[in-house]
Each structure stands twice: as structure tokens, then as C-alpha cells.
Amino acid sequence: MGQIEWAMWANEQALASGLILITGGIVATAGQFTQWYLGAYSIAAGVLVCLLEYPRGKRSKGSTMERCGQKYLTRVVKLFGPLTRNYYIRAFLHLGLAVPAGFLLATILGTACLAIASGIYLLAAIRGEQWSPIEPKPKERPQIGGTIKQPPSNPPPRPPAEARKKPSEEAAGVPTGGPQENPMPVNDEVV
């Protein structure tokens, strides 16, 4: 099990916990349960956790599948720098967010799941993992005119066919200098 990046699983677990916190909070607040203000807190905590965890970090090995539309949140999460990069901070943040919700039955499941996510993040932090944003690759714009090294060597108007020698093979990437005499030195490009 040497190649596992625990942070990836912790991320899924935390996202699920955030959703569970929000659901439990809505039930408690809408049902006007006793201590429903804890339910309201749970909704807020759940939303914060979801926003933080939605952008998936980049895997250190291999390609990472982005979540749909995560690039906007990636920019926001990136702004916090080391606060969001470091998994120790995330582990303790999740643990802290989970505790108040543990006092209300409707949200206690969210507490348990978020505490587990916090534990997995702690494991990830101990193993030195870090959150790095998935950046969109800059589009390589082909340089206009970058592949033209020399102007054409025999532009029209050309002398009639008898005065020219015909080229003897197709341009299949295997040029051999050619029998044509060029007025200027021409470099051929071998791929």
C-alpha cells in the first residue's frame, strides 16, 4: 500500500461529511428541534467545509481528475497560501469545526465523519503530503513564422521546366540534399 495518497481519500470523506453536516443542520433547523441553533451552526460549518474541500488537490503521481467547475474555487483556496496547503492545519480545523455539532443528535453523524476525515488528513500530513492546486495548462501558441527559417529558395518566376531539374522523391521526411542548386544556402529540417 505504499503509493497511496491519503489526502485524496480524506478529501472525499471531508466533502461527504460537509454534506452530512448541512443535511443534519437543515433537519434540526427546519424541525425547530431543541437547541436548533446548533443546527444553524452545522449548516454554516458544512458549507465552509464543502467550499474548502471541493477543489481537489493535484496528485503527486499521475494525472488528477478535476471536479466539475472547480477552477473558480481553486483560485480562492490558493489565496490562503500555507493555511490551505498544509494538511496539519486542515486536520485541526476540521476537528475544531466538528466538535460543536456533536452536541446535537441531528448533526452528530456529521461530527463522526468529519472527525474521521480529520484523522486521515493528520495521517496525510505526517507522511508529508501537501495540497497543490490544479493549474490549467497554458495553451501553447504556435509562434507565427517560427518554423520558417529561410525564405523559399526558388520562388517564382522560375525558368521553364527544361532548365530546372525535377526533385526525385516525395517529401516524406527523408530528404537527401536534392539535386537542385540553390542560390542561397538552405537548411533542411530533419524531424
Place this chain on the structure above:
Amino acid sequence: MGNWVVNHWFSVLFLVAWLGLNVFLFVHAFLSFEKATKYYYTRQILGFYRSTLRKQLDHNLAFHKLVGYMICLHTAIHIIAHLFNLERYSRSRQATDGSLASILSNLPHQENYSWLNPIQSPNTTVVYVTFTSIAGLTGVIITVALVLMVTSAMEFIRRSYFEVFWYTHHIFIIYFIGLGIHGLGGIVWGQTEESMAENHPHKCAEFFDKWDDPASYCKPPQFEGLPAESWKWILAPGILYIFERILRFYRSQQKVVITKVVMHPSKVLELQMHKHGFSMEVGQYIFVNCPSISSLERHPFTLTSAPEEDFSIHIRAVGDWTENLIRTFEQQYSPVPRIQVDGPFGTVSEDVFQYEVAVLVGAGIGVTPFASILKSIWYKFQHTDHNLKTQKIYFYWICREMGAFAWFNDLLASLEQEMEELGKVGFLNYRLFLTGWDSNFAGHAALNFDKANDILTGLKQKTFFGRPMWDNEFSTIATAHPKLAVGVFLCGPQTLAKSLSKCCHQYSSLDPRKVQFYFNKENF
């Protein structure tokens, strides 16, 4: 759309029946709690009278996921409903207005069956009640287990870190044991039959202040709990699963002899093995377990041999387990590791011989089931077995790297030769596609344009570069066989499956007597 229905009508019917059964069971249980007299007092204490709001065996993996989603959905509904129940029990317990609910809550707990509200005193919190009751404690534990199972089974985690998924998923054992225990406390409380003779709710509910009066004809009601029922649902599948594990264990104890080990380019290992009493059909797969690498993991591999010879598999390095396996076999001086085999199991590729015309598309290592089929065809023609319904096969093999073609090069070469000897050159029509090419390849190909054999593979059919243009291929096949049913078999990635199934729908004629393309796919 019409073609989709024709292809999938059985799955649709089965799913509709299953969903309908789910809906029926849910509504039945709901109505029973909502309307039955037995639960009248229970409903009272929970305040319901006031509220107006009263909720193919090849596709086994897809069905498993569907059942999983259904379990999650019902778990959510169940938890939310019980949360409301507990909250209302608590409110009823704290009500002091002399209403029916408060009288019912104050029914004494000293006698065993005359109480209704499980919350014994106004100071007890619902959290305490939850964690001190069997139902509450098991409920929380198994829900946490369920959440862990679901998050580790997300596609991204499953594909990238299979071991996390595999080992975490085994906590289903905790889930099902907890589910069986969950109802043992009998916490859903309803009036007993005998009590309803003495205190029928329709007659006595209004006179609740007179229940203690010995002169009145309404005695205090007696209650009992609903017995645990979940074990009835789990028992049969649980027994089947235990049988399967025993069978798997028995099969794994049988000796597997490795007769030949071949290392192919592009990190593919071929293992030829022999096991006493093993028999297979074309295109089937086996589960392979290698205890020296991991005692619990087992992975499926398609058999690449024909039924007429010793069975073999081709393993490509795609993750931790496969890479470790290949590395272990590469060391020539250590003893060959022991292999345990379970199977064979069937997939759709077994149906190839049911079609007169078959289109086989394999991507990369996905060529393995078709290798088995082609080998089997070779043997059949060797033994002049001409009872084959299949008259024509179009085989497409799409690979990223050159080295991949070496896996079955000799198979294709010997098939070519055999077809020529038997004069059946039109039988097998194959095309190889190399998608990871650069101008070096193109240059070589252009230079050797007029040679008879392909310079990359040595076969008569030239290798194509790039991806196949499916529209062209399908329209050619459709015009060549205007009145036949054509089976299209794919073993490859999801994107390819989408384009192929789209082509199948597009080129199948609406007239059922004309050409029809039937799409079958497998992948792991």
C-alpha cells in the same frame, strides 16, 4: 431510441420491477405505521394527528452500485424520520399540559409493557437515549461504516488507489451484523392486541383522564415492540455470500501449475497455467490471487487461451499489485510464486459465435477476450469444425505503442496463414491501428509502401495510423451485409464505448429484417 429499447428491454423490465417492489415495500410500511390501529397511541405521542405532512447477471457491478445508492437513500430517509421521532418523544415527555401526549408519556415504566415513551425522564437528552439503546448505537456505528465505504468507493479513489477501496469495503461485515442487531431492541412501540380489546383507541382516546378509574371500561393500554425484521432480508443473500466465499476458498486450495512465463514488451506478462479439472469457454475471465504479494487481493484477468489448450492470461502493469507481480516473475533465480485461481466466469464475449457477422474491437490490453476467440477459431478450423455460425469477423485492434502488437503477433500471423491454406481468406478481416505514432513511423511506412508485408508487424495487412473512422467502417459493414444481425463487441475505455454504441444505433436499420447492430461491451 427504438434500437436502445430493443437492446436493453430486459434490463429495463428488471429494473422497473425492482424499483416498483422497493416503492411498494416503502409505501406499505409507511401506510402501516400511518394508519394501523396498533400504532394509534404511538402516532399520538409523536403528534401525527396534527401534521399534514405524513415516504442481469453480467451487470452485477452496476446493480451492486444501484443497490448501494438505494441503501444510502433509504438510510438518509430512515435517519431523518427517526430524528423527528426522537425530538417529538422528547417534546411529549416535557409537555405538562395534561394532553393525551403527556398522559401517554407519563405511563409508568415500572411495569414492563405499560409505558410508551422511551425517554424516561424530562431531563434525559435524546443523545443519551440514542447511545444507550441498541438501535441508536448500532445505527450510528453502521452509518459511519456506510459513509466510509461510499467515500472510498468513489471512482477516483477506486481507480487510483485500489487497495484503499478494497480493504475499506470489507467493513460491510460490520454493517450487516449491525443491521441485523439494529432492530433487536424493539423500539418501535405499538399497542398489543389484548389491550385493544380493553382500550380501543377509537373509543377510549378521548377519555384518557378516566383510564386510572377502575369503574370505567377503559383500562390503561399495554404496548409491545415491533420485533427485529432486518435479519429476514439479510439472511438469504448472506448465506449465498458465505457459500461463495467457501467455494472461493475451496477453489483456491487447488493446485495451479505454471507451465510457461513469457515477458512481452510494453510491460505485459503472459502466464500459461494448468489446473486439474479446469474447463473454460471463449472470452471468460478468472480471478487471480497471489498470496506472496497480497493475501486478500484478487483481480480479474481475461483468459487469452482457447478452450482446446492450457489456459493462459496476459497481465499488463497498471497499478501496485500488477507491477509487483511482474517484478516477482522477472526475477529468474527465486522460486516461482504460488498462484490461486478462481473461476472461470463469463462475460458477453461468449456470445460472439451466435452472430453470423461479428465486429470485435479491442483497445490495448482489451484485446485479450478476442485473442481467446481468435485462437479458438484457429483450432476449430484446424480440426475442420465447420459448424461455425459465424461467417465473417471484423477485428479492430487499437494500440498506443508499437510493442503492444507483439503480444499476439504470432497468433495473427498463423491465422493469416491458416486462412490462406483453407482458402477462406475472406473470413477474417482485421485492422491494426497505432495511435501513438510520429513522423518517424510515417516516414518508414511511406518508404516501404510497396512491400507486401507490413514492416512493423510482418503481417499481410498494413498497420493504420491514428484512430479508426467508425462511420466509414460501419457504413461499409452495413452495405456489405444488408440483411444480417451483426454483433459488435468492445473491450476498452468508456469513450470508445460511447462512440461505438452511437454508431450501432445510427447504422442499425429501423426495419428489423435489415441490418441490425447489437452492441456488447465489457471492461473492468
